[in-house]
Structures are given as structure tokens and as C-alpha cells.
Amino acid sequence: MPFEKRGDEILDAVINVRLTKTEKARLIEDADLAALSMSELVRRRYFGRPILANADQAMIRELRRLGGLLKYLHNETGGVLHRDTAGVLAALKAYIERLSHDRQKN
Numbered sequence: 001m002p003f004e005k006r007g008d009e010i011l012d013a014v015i016n017v018r019l020t021k022t023e024k025a026r027l028i029e030d031a032d033l034a035a036l037s038m039s040e041l042v043r044r045r046y047f048g049r050p051i052l053a054n055a056d057q058a059m060i061r062e063l064r065r066l067g068g069l070l071k072y073l074h075n076e077t078g079g080v081l082h083r084d085t086a087g088v089l090a091a092l093k094a095y096i097e098r099l100s101h102d103r104q105k106n
Helices: 021-033 038-046 054-076 082-105
Strands: none
Touching: 021 038, 054 082
16 A cells, blocks of 8 residues: 655655553544544644644534524514624624634644
């Protein structure tokens, strides 16, 4: 099986790292949450690339879906609930932005 490629380069170098069983379990758990291999997780953390947990991605999609439904409700009712829907839409937008910003930090 050939080595994986990143851009124009082949991932052909290997390092060995000693960990405790607890550290290894945490690394596996973190990689699983992000749907990444342990190698990819370590590369992203070391080189400062973003890591987004699947739960965060799913949450952002769901919040956007709810925002779309709320916008539809607002439009269909002719803005009757404009004070309520505007506040909820603003809160959804702020939370999505916060999740997106937090993922860029990781």
C-alpha cells in the first residue's frame, strides 16, 4: 500500500513516540471525535492546523438549519413575530460564529 500524499509530498517518514496508556487512550478519543487518524490529529495540532470535532460540525449544520426554518417562519408570518424571531436569529448567528471561531483556534 503506497504512502498517503499531502499536497505534492508523500508521507514517508515515521516517528515513534512513547505515551502512557492514558495518553494514548485520550489521543485515540480525540482523533475519533474529529474523525481523523491519530497521525493526522498530531500533525494538525503540531503544525497549527484547524481541528473540528464531528459534534461541532453537526451542531453548526443543525443551527444553520434551525436558523433557516426560523427565517422561513418570519417571512411566512409577515414578520408578526419579528421581535422574537430577530432575537433568536441573532443568538443562533452568534453561536455559529463562536463555534466556527473556536474550531479555528484548535
